[in-house]
Amino acid sequence: MKSLILAILAFCVAINTYASTYGAKILKDNVKVKCYSDGRKEWIEEKEIKILSREGVKEFGEIVIPFSHEHQKVEILYAYTVLPDGRTVKPQKNAFNIVYPPFQAMAPIYSDLRYQTISMPAVKPGVILKYAFKVETVKPYMKNQFWTTNFFQSVYPVEHATFKLSVPADKKIKIKEYNFYKKPVIKRKAGRIEYFYELHNIPPIKEEPSMPPVGELAKKIAVTSLSSWNQVARWYSELAREAVEPDNYVKETTLKVIKGKKGKLEQIKAIYNFVAQNIRYVGLEFGINGYKPHTASSVLKNRYGDCKDHATLLIAMLKVIGIKGYPVLIPTQGVPDMDVDMPTPTAFNHEIAAIKLNGKWLYLDTTSDTVPFGELPASDQGRHVLIVDVENQKGFIEETPIYPAESNREEFIGNFTVDNSGNLKGNLLFNYTGVYAHRERAILSSFTTPYDEKQFIERTVSSVIPGFEVEKFKISNYKNLNKKMFTFLPTEAAHYLRQEQNILCYSTLLHQHTQD
Template sequence: MKKIFYLTLISFHFLTAQEKSKILYRNEVVTITNKSKLEIESFIEEQREIAKSKNVEEYSINIPYDNFSEISNIKGASINPVTNKKTKLSQYEISTNELKSRDIFYSDNKYKHFDFNSVVDKSKIEYSYKIKQNEPRLLSYFTFQHELQMVASKFEIRADASVEIGYKLFGENQDKVVFTQTKEGNTNVYTWTAVNVPAFKEENRSLNYTYFLPHVVYYIKSYTKENQKEDIFPDVKHLYKWYYSLVKEVNKLDQTAVKNKTLDLVKDKTSSKDKAKEIYNWVQQNIHYVAFEYEMGGFIPRDAASVFDKKYGDCKDISNLLNEMFKYAGIESNLVWIGTRDKPYSFSDVPTPLVNNHMITAVKIDKQRYFVDGTDSFCPFGFPSAMIQGKEGLIGIAEEEFVIEKVPVVDVKDNKLKVDLKLKIADNSVFGTSKIELSGYEKSHFLNVLAANKQKEDEILKNGMARFNEKIEVETIDVNKHEYENKETTLSYNLKLDGWAKKIGEKIIVKPILLAPFKEYIIDLKERKLPIENDSKFINEFNYIYEVPENYQLEFIPENSKKENETLSYEIAYKKDKKNLVVSQKIILKKLLIETNTFESWNSVVSELTQQYNQSIILTKK
């Protein structure tokens, strides 16, 4: 789906200088006039005080836009702090560049770039520009927070009285934003102001910044022309009406090849679920994801026959092909507009294209709806892709009919890493064999990593267990990927840990827990300010069978241990017999989001878990 960019690019690099720069003011005025057609133009101006001239990134400016908008009247200057002399920005210093992303093959996203010359410590820089928005459905938002402190900011909409505006404030620090609405003649004026909003610091593995930055989303509900009301986005019904208008005419080419392939795929299948799975797996294996975001091509799927023939497409293209193939197989199927977990909005909050950035397909079989995302090459049928768990989907049923349903979050028991180890102790080492089984997202993530790094497959296989213990040495014995089968991916290894056993006189001391997820994963309560996002909930299960060395017996084993909170749990148990020691270790991550108010209880569980990893068994000679 087409991405809608905020008008000033926020790079969110980490600032390393001790002395921080400031945004002294940032103002934007959006003027909406209703003449022969709606005309929308914004004027943006900003001034910054640059603490250190070495912080070049702070006076390197990027202004994104696309083919739906036009940038003009870029002006700027740097101001010397001693002489107050202005050095104006030359038009020759302004470049136009393609805004590239590793996730997008081709798009119309661009940006204007310029740097300021003659900047010294404590210089001020100022710049302004205009942007004309040519598509009234693709308005965006204004944010009152930045990676630099925002001393003052103002956002203003000046709209003809015949234009009805919609708006909603999102994010944190909303108490710092003051709203007023006034009228000047035939113009409605909506104004939001904020002062002294602190700098925002991005943190690893957190939610998208739009969850936190205070920002106002604005859009046009309707306008009146010659006493005739024209609706744009007064509600989600009209958003769906627009979306439907974009897809209703797409499949006009000859679909015979698509139909014949579908019928061939399902000819030996008796149940609708088996048919759907066969079609989905074929698309996963044969249609390659390539993202296109060019003008309306960012919203309109390409013809199913064309995608089938070329064997590639973006999310809309793949969803459209799946939708047609499911229908040819006699399965109820519908297109779904959806936002990934990067989007903090619901359709009721924001009935505009800003709420979603993705398209999938939904099939209904025996009264159960399955959300199908063909862009994930190894996601099992029946699972939504991980990035849309818990999100609202706008499901198109017919021209005047749609439903909004929330995509389920996959149950923790369906995402599992299980490791069975058979081990011996000798010569200060622990060695033996292991078998790993991966299911659900654990399986699909592993297969996606392998597929994206085929030249490094051996290295990935060998290092797969090193994330739990970097000292472990492994030799791959067997790999059964079972990519599109209803079976776990299985990996078999020989393994060895030199120096893991210590022989002291008549005794051998060994730490029996070899694999240690979340070891010392303590959250810094002073530094960490944002919640931690996980791709999925999952279970890690490790079962160790230690063969007791000949002429030795177990003198000491640790006590069983378990602890849990609302986010994390673990259980470690020991069982011995005449020949073996059996150790079971289970860890469950229960939440997609580790909220800040659970950090202390998280640390408490992790601290005890880490202590258990350091426990030892003692063997003594008979």
């Protein structure tokens, strides 16, 4: 009896731990994927989710299934909630909706992505959500080719997961397991080959600050029918070929931008700064609204674009001055680095550009208006990339540089005097380079009033000289990416030095540590 009680208590503790830590548990996640020789694909997924706490209600009460309006169609096979007493509750008809993503209103040229949503009924701790859906790729992204990735593991515990892949027997594919070792059950029938994987009791991935992306840690399967990255490069070259051609409007604008600039390097820098600071970045991942970029002219007229539109306009404007630019497909640090053995377009979530300068690749990311020419955001550094030669329809696998630590500096230089009354006077200079300059420009650009700016400077100075009040200060022209980033201000702190009997007391200068 005592053993039984202890077992029950242990079970209850485990349930409570799951509830407080994860909010939900995936009881079943069964995926069936059927691929066709022409590139069409069917994805059928069945899920059962046990809700353990209010966090689980918040996370899974609204089911969201993204799909491409142009390339795919979605069908809900079933959806219902199982109550603790076994009764089932089905969603009302108006609980099923196809909605536009939130960015649609501010960027109407992006119309490909849709969300199929299901508002699940009677969701509370203790219920089980059951639903299944089918997504058909009816218009292949790449003719006669397919690829897919299935995640067995996530930040939630998974009790049972399966993945069944069916491909034509005469189609060569690459299939690769990540972070687990288990051979699939393989069957051949009716001109097709089936691969079946089954996993049990998959632990959740614990989220931690500055951790690698979940996709890099998770147990997953990747499949591709592509045999080389040149196939990806040729495909994207066809999509981008017309878009990167400058029309008269792009040519006229480019000539205005470079007016008075001497030398090619100064002209390139002027074009970079123009695109970075005049084309509003709509932060969509590569491929989320389709892969075909809009024409350079339309991006210039609309004055906004996603990453591939930024790269397209930059390349078109560079072409006007006789500089060849290259689209660069890149997985940023928020996603797994590309596996050079598994060519797929979905290896990337971002696009930048590159030029050849003095025989070396120079990477250009204009999606951030705080990163100067010749530098890269931290998220772009140390990543494998596919550089696309649109003209010759071929690609190059390269790796972006990692800038040395000494190029990222946050420093202060002070000159101070203390009078006989213990009052401190002098001046303080803050210098920023690299990622610290990027951050400082971004923060200052976000302020809407001089008061906000002053408050920020006071907090910065107080981290060095406690109790200091800012009266005057000078900030470099942080909106000019060609200028260095600094803040200069005269300093004055009353009674900074004070005498206690035979001891002089003062506050030491503090050193500020910056975290991600």
